Amino acid sequence: MLAFITRRLLLLIFVLFGVSVLLFGILMTFSPERRAATYVTSPQQAKDIPKIIKQFGLDDPFYIQYFRWMKEVLKGNMGWSLVASRPVGEAFWNYFPVTLEMNLFAAPIVIIFGIWLGTLSGIHRDTWIDHTTRILAIVGWSLPTFLFALVLLMIFYGYFQLFSPGVLSDQLTMFIIDNPETFTRFTGMYTIDGILNGRFDITLNALAHLVLPVSTYVIVVVALNMRVMRSGMIEELSKDYVMTAQAKGADKKTIYIKHARRNALLPVVTVAGQLVALSMEGSIAVEVVYNRHGIGWWLAESAVQLDMPVLMCICLFMGVVFVITNLTLDILYAYIDPRIRLN
Amino acid sequence: MTQQHPRLREFKFTLYRIFRNPSAIIGFSLLFIFAGVALFAPQIAPPKYPHNPYLMPHKGFSPTPKPPSQTNIFGTTSGQYDIFYGVVWGTRTAFKIGMFVVGIAAFVGVTLGAVSGYLGGIVDEALMRITDVIWAIPTLVLAMAIIVAFGRGLDKVMIALALVGWRWYVRVIRSEILTLRDQDFVQAAKIMGVSDLKIILRHILPNAIYPVLIMASMDMGSMVITASFLSFVGLGAPKGYADWGQMVALARNYIVGPPGDPLKFWYAIVIPGGCIVLFVLAWNLIGDALRDAFDPKLRRR
Numbered sequence: 001m002l003a004f005i006t007r008r009l010l011l012l013i014f015v016l017f018g019v020s021v022l023l024f025g026i027l028m029t030f031s032p033e034r035r036a037a038t039y040v041t042s043p044q045q046a047k048d049i050p051k052i053i054k055q056f057g058l059d060d061p062f063y064i065q066y067f068r069w070m071k072e073v074l075k076g077n078m079g080w081s082l083v084a085s086r087p088v089g090e091a092f093w094n095y096f097p098v099t100l101e102m103n104l105f106a107a108p109i110v111i112i113f114g115i116w117l118g119t120l121s122g123i124h125r126d127t128w129i130d131h132t133t134r135i136l137a138i139v140g141w142s143l144p145t146f147l148f149a150l151v152l153l154m155i156f157y158g159y160f161q162l163f164s165p166g167v168l169s170d171q172l173t174m175f176i177i178d179n180p181e182t183f184t185r186f187t188g189m190y191t192i193d194g195i196l197n198g199r200f201d202i203t204l205n206a207l208a209h210l211v212l213p214v215s216t217y218v219i220v221v222v223a224l225n226m227r228v229m230r231s232g233m234i235e236e237l238s239k240d241y242v243m244t245a246q247a248k249g250a251d252k253k254t255i256y257i258k259h260a261r262r263n264a265l266l267p268v269v270t271v272a273g274q275l276v277a278l279s280m281e282g283s284i285a286v287e288v289v290y291n292r293h294g295i296g297w298w299l300a301e302s303a304v305q306l307d308m309p310v311l312m313c314i315c316l317f318m319g320v321v322f323v324i325t326n327l328t329l330d331i332l333y334a335y336i337d338p339r340i341r342l343n
Numbered sequence: 344m345t346q347q348h349p350r351l352r353e354f355k356f357t358l359y360r361i362f363r364n365p366s367a368i369i370g371f372s373l374l375f376i377f378a379g380v381a382l383f384a385p386q387i388a389p390p391k392y393p394h395n396p397y398l399m400p401h402k403g404f405s406p407t408p409k410p411p412s413q414t415n416i417f418g419t420t421s422g423q424y425d426i427f428y429g430v431v432w433g434t435r436t437a438f439k440i441g442m443f444v445v446g447i448a449a450f451v452g453v454t455l456g457a458v459s460g461y462l463g464g465i466v467d468e469a470l471m472r473i474t475d476v477i478w479a480i481p482t483l484v485l486a487m488a489i490i491v492a493f494g495r496g497l498d499k500v501m502i503a504l505a506l507v508g509w510r511w512y513v514r515v516i517r518s519e520i521l522t523l524r525d526q527d528f529v530q531a532a533k534i535m536g537v538s539d540l541k542i543i544l545r546h547i548l549p550n551a552i553y554p555v556l557i558m559a560s561m562d563m564g565s566m567v568i569t570a571s572f573l574s575f576v577g578l579g580a581p582k583g584y585a586d587w588g589q590m591v592a593l594a595r596n597y598i599v600g601p602p603g604d605p606l607k608f609w610y611a612i613v614i615p616g617g618c619i620v621l622f623v624l625a626w627n628l629i630g631d632a633l634r635d636a637f638d639p640k641l642r643r644r
Contacts, residue, residue, distance in 0.1 A: 014472065015479050016479075018473070019479050019480060026492045138628060142564060142627050143620060144571060147619060147620065150591065150595070150612055151613075154598045158605035278481075281482065281484070284484075288576060300487070300576050303491050304576060306491055311488045315485065
């Protein structure tokens with residue numbers, strides 16, 4: 001087990017190194033002049049470009065520039081964000097809670113719903129329950145997140161005037177900006193900060209703003225989880241131990257819940273990494289449409305405004321999250337399934 | 344009874360399995376309609392600018408969408424672009440994106456995966472570590488970074504997605520090949536002195552290709568979704584280009600109508616949006632049916 005974890009940790013370091021080289025390589029496709037141009041703010045300074053290239057060594061060989069950059073990144077200096085007009089590292093912690101909050105609410109729903117629907121569909125295979133859930137899953141899978149989000153906004157914000165886009169209503173946002181001493185932002189997540197500050201109206205308001213984003217997200221992401229659970233259930237139910245349990249007179253519920261579902265959960269653990277990647281992609285679309293200023297929104301905005309440091313920072317961050325998730329999942333998987341541990 | 348060639352028999356059985364499935368029938372009919380629209384686009388919606396048929400014609404510059412009328416049967420979207428024309432030519436764009444991206448991604452992925460799985464050893468190790476690296480960044484995020492580096496535009500979106508998309512195929516085809524590599528018929532071919540290339544092409548790939556077909560079909564859908572989102576954000580098709588994602592982006596500010604009539608501009612979102620959903624749905628239904636038909640565990644039941 002220890003050797004396994006060590007190997008995975010080494011791989012983690014290698015992947016992170018690879019990701020950083022890849023991203024830096026993408027950045028380096030810009031000519032030195034174009035990269036120098038980001039330091040120039042007025043047309044008069046344009047003649048300074050050769051000087052800037054010399055000063056920052058923008059025409060040095062790739063590896064020299066790479067190590068110079070890496071040194072700064074390891075020191076925590078990620079550069080300057082045009083979109084946020086502050087250092088990338090600082091802005092990151094400003095945007096991150098918004099994304100985290102949404103994922104914290106959506107993830108349990110996705111997991112519970114996916115497992116529940118998948119089990120249901122697998123048990124009642126080829127009945128109307130199965131067909132309905134499968135069709136819903138395929139349709140959900142075919143819905144582009146941004147489009148679904150727009151339609152939900154159209155119906156619930158436009159027609160019913162129930163939920164509005166954004167993170168918090170304007171009055172409350174203004175209140176928080178005006179009274180920084182009465183409302184401390186402990187976590188940056190309004191739902192939690194509201195409770196910590198004893199302002200339940202803020203929590204409720206933030207929750208109301210979360211309803212549409214979370215539902216969008218769940219409906220689009222749940223399909224994968226469900227499908228894996230379904231096929232896992234079908235496969236397990238056809239195995240011999242189920243027949244043994246039946247022969248011994250175990251009731252259906254015990255067979256489904258205690259025997260089959262436990263084994264069918266294994267493949268779900270393997271696709272959980274994919275779920276994480278999906279949810280990162282999903283949060284971009286959701287945040288852009290619902291105008292929630294989180295990581296995803298920041299990324300899209302930076303891509304449009306050619307804010308390269310932000311793109312690099314977020315790619316690195318997502319790489320780290322993805323690799324660490326997979327490492328955790330691998331360890332978890334080995335822990336659950338003894339067959340893997342023995343190999 | 345005459346004995347059929349086993350491959351032919353198996354192929355017929357596969358077709359039978361596929362078309363017994365209602366989702367395949369719906370999927371293929373939808374696809375058939377889309378393909379027809381794409382093929383006959385110049386007849387259905389004659390281009391106003393023959394040198395650049397993908398440019399949507401527009402009368403005037405008013406930002407407010409206009410409802411369906413005699414001249415514009417689906418109405419006009421923001422900027423007075425004709426929705427009907429955009430939808431028809433957008434079908435071509437969608438096919439173009441899907442086929443280009445999936446074609447290149449599948450070709451590169453299958454080649455690399457086959458080489459990696461069959462040769463093993465250091466080649467395999469090196470290729471898999473490179474794949475691990477690219478695997479670590481979500482498709483959309485990496486595609487965005489590449490587009491920013493290459494510059495905007497639909498062609499750049501297609502290249503970026505193809506550059507990212509192949510990694511799926513490598514892993515799938517490699518794991519297929521690892522199980523096939525040591526089977527008796529491959530060993531037999533090796534002993535008979537068949538060259539490696541021929542073994543891969545004639546004996547291994549035909550047996551490993553089904554998962555790729557399923558994935559390619561699903562990928563057609565998801566790549567069109569990703570491309571349309573990139574157009575929606577403003578990184579893809581330029582304004583006025585017949586692309587569904589771009590048309591949704593044009594209508595984005597009109598999701599909520601004036602007070603008293605909140606759904607006034609529904610057509611500007613729902614028509615191009617519906618096209619995206621149906622197009623993706625068609626491919627996903629086909630992929631689902633293929634999965635059922637090819638899954639050896641479910642096949643003969």
